[in-house]
Amino acid sequence: MANSRKDHKGRKLREGESWRKDGRYSYRYTDIRSGKRLTVYAKDLPELREKEKQIAKDLEDNILTDGAIKKLTLNKLFERYMSTRELKESTRANYLKTWENRVKDEIGNIKVVQILPSHIKSFYSKLSKAGYAYSTIKFINNMIYPALEMAVDDDIIRKNPAKFSISDYGRQAEERIALTxxxxxxxxxxxxxxxxxxxxxxxxxxxxxxxxxxxxxxxxxxxxxxxxxxxxxxxxxxxxxxxxxxxxxxxxxxxxxxxxxxxxxxxxxxxxxxxxxxxxxxxxxxxxxxxxxxxxxxxxxxxxxxxxxxxxxxxxxxxxxxxxxxxxxxxxxxxxxxxxxxxxxxxxxxxxxxxxxxxxxxxxxxxxxxxxxxxxxxxxxxxxxxxxxxxxxxxxxxxxxxxxx
Missing domain, CATH: 1.10.443.10 (Intergrase catalytic core)
Structure with a gap:
């Protein structure tokens, strides 16, 4: 790796920035929360500096920037969330079965840091169009929302992308009418x-x-x-x-x-x-x-x-x-x-x-x-x-x- 403070085009590099012989750029920094020395890469200098801005903002807001954290998927986050819950065995089985059948292969593999409100809204809309009742979608939301809220509390993400009303989704349950x-x-x-x-x-x-x-x-x-x-x-x-x-x-x-x-x-x-x-x-x-x-x-x-x-x-x-x-x-x-x-x-x-x-x-x-x-x-x-x-x-x-x- 080049030690020069300039890249091959003669542009001055900032502290932590490097230009590599393979043509890529890198930036090394210390995550103040974990104490780890981390590196990010980019194909050109403008892209690298955009990543530096995001890192600086994350560090200022105490958001974790660890690479392993950034790779955390919603599925893995849910596993972590469930490990914190004290539930009846039957309730836990119901949660896990519903996640396996309805969430895991739909949005479960998306990285938590990449999940947008539109991802979750699209998912609920898909369930709604498939004929699922509002109560079912609410049950699923009651698993997704607190898991993401835990990610907010753990400084993995700034805000919860599931923080919106779900009242527009799902078939309304039929009114239960008693026999006369x-x-x-x-x-x-x-x-x-x-x-x-x-x-x-x-x-x-x-x-x-x-x-x-x-x-x-x-x-x-x-x-x-x-x-x-x-x-x-x-x-x-x-x-x-x-x-x-x-x-x-x-x-x-x-x-x-x-x-x-x-x-x-x-x-x-x-x-x-x-x-x-x-x-x-x-x-x-x-x-x-x-x-x-x-x-x-x-x-x-x-x-x-x-x-x-x-x-x-x-x-x-x-x-x-x-x-x-x-x-x-x-x-x-x-x-x-x-x-x-x-x-x-x-x-x-x-x-x-x-x-x-x-x-x-x-x-x-x-x-x-x-x-x-x-x-x-x-x-x-x-x-x-x-x-x-x-x-x-x-x-x-x-x-x-x-x-x-």
Whole structure:
């Protein structure tokens, strides 16, 4: 390397600058944060001095200029971020799987120092056009944003390129509408008298009477149910995920700390549990299966294993399909429009349970506790909707009573 303070064109070189025999230029400096001696290269002097300006600005702003840091990709940054998080095993598995499937090969290989807001916006726009819901994009953003925020805190980048509103992206989730009282009654009556689905009658009453989440329902064991004191204890849930040992059932803590609760039984729920126990005895279900130390599961498949989370929804979908087919046939013979049931999922059942309790004017804080809602605003959304519908019905009734002159 030439030691002259001038290049081959006779231009004076500054301190740290050199002209190399291969025709390139270099600049050596010390990163004051790491103490390392570093070198950058350029094909000509103007390019080198642009790099020097950026280095000077980085050093002034305490931004790390280490070459290894500059090569850090979003994927590697996410790995570093995840190593700082204390998460439930199931939550960590969910984060890693989503990153692997949705982010890793899309923008994960971009160097952190090169990521622009436009990169992330384009990525979210692509997800949105592919039909992903806003909630899914928000979940992904909740991984990308804090990882990049950590890079800001570590002086790798000046500002977070994911710091913008994501409200414009993603398909809005369909509004979850509870079953009406009449729809609920029709569905239960149909299941009760149907030879194919009547074994699920107690389970549906328990779902509607307790408002438990799907994972909490399938994780219930007979030790969790005290028919004598009429109480259901919720302190775990059953999940079916790959936590590094292949897809299988695992016991997990409830979704939130608020999910740990004791739900009082109504008399109908008490009877439903008693009926379920008789059914299990008749069908010889739930004798020997043990998962993470838990056994005596209440709701079992024909295989003898606990019901899968997806199985609950499939049962509900099949019930509604069977009901609607029968209703269409009856409506044709009676020359009227069929009154069909809407699509019902485990979450709709939970939302319906919450709505029925709100309609009974249960204290909102009590309802929040029973439902295991972490935030009161979730409970209040149901309460406000019920109150609004009640006011509308009241006003319509008042109008009907007004004499028309």
């Amino acid at each position: 009282v009449l729809q609920q009654e029709k569905m239960l009556e149909f299941v009760k008298n149907n030879q194919v689905y009547n074994t699920y009658y107690p389970m549906l009453r328990i779902m509607l009477g307790t408002g438990v989440r799907c994972g909490e329902l399938i994780g219930l064991t007979w030790e969790d149910v005290d028919v004598r004191t009429k109480a259901v204890s919720i302190d775990h849930q059953l999940i079916y995920k790959d936590l590094g040992d292949g897809y299988k059932f695992h016991i997990s803590t409830p979704k939130t700390d608020s999910g740990i609760r004791t739900i009082p039984m109504t008399s109908d729920v008490q009877r439903a549990f008693e009926e379920q126990k008789k059914l299990n005895f008749m069908l010889q279900k739930g004798k020997d299966v043990e998962i993470d130390g838990y056994k005596g599961f209440i709701f079992m498949a024909k295989s003898g294993r606990p019901l899968m989370p997806s199985a609950i929804n499939n049962i509900l979908y099949n019930i509604v399909d069977a009901y609607n087919k029968k209703e269409v046939q009856i409506a044709k013979t009676e020359h009227r429009n069929a009154e069909l049931l809407p699509k019902v999922s485990a979450h709709i059942m939970r939302h319906t349970a919450c709505t029925r309790m709100a309609e009974k004017r249960i204290d909102v804080k009590v309802l929040q506790y029973i439902m295991g809602h972490a935030h009161i605003d979730v409970t209040m959304d149901v309460y406000n909707h019920v109150s609004e519908m009640s006011r509308i019905e009241s006003e319509i009734t008042r109008l009907e009573n007004v004499a028309i002159s």
